[in-house]
Amino acid sequence: MIGSKHIINTMKKKKLLLIALLLVGAASSFAAKVDTLLVKSPSMNKDIKVVVVTPDAALGKKATACPTVYLLHGFGGHAKTWIEIKPNLPQIADEKGIIFVCPDGSTSWYWDSPKDPSFRYETFVSSELVTLQDNHRPQGACHYRSEYGRTWWSVDCYPS
DSSP, rough: OOOHHHHHHHHHHHHHHHHHHHHHHHHTOOEEEEEEEEEEEEETEEEEEEEEEOOOOSSSTOOOOOOOOEEEEEEEOOOOOOHHHHHTTTHHHHHHHEEEEEEEEEETTTTSSSSTTTHHHIIIIIIHHHHHHHHHHOOOOOOOGGGGGEEESSSSSSOO
């Protein structure tokens, strides 16, 4: 025969499990939006892959202003490098209210090649992509240069 304490403990465990599942479900329903886009570069005349992580706060009818940080990968990386090395980037975007833009820079170090017109990644990142991002920001998102930032990750050093 099962005692009443055992039944009460089992019910408490089920209730706690249900609450935990509801909290996990609620948390996952407020996740940042991660898009992989192909963005046309007029200066290079080609499409460049760009990952954009947009926090919940910048989406929907009640969108709020969110600064943008451009995350540049190191030599040999690609547009998804930041998502791969920092898989919690969407959660950080939601927690901090930051839009992350991660463009592919190929093996360019984000410089414009004086010889190869298909390598104009400095122009793409510093001008074309910023202008495009400004024009396609969610309503209410910031439009001020002081609310932008750029950073990069690399284990390589650029030879001087």
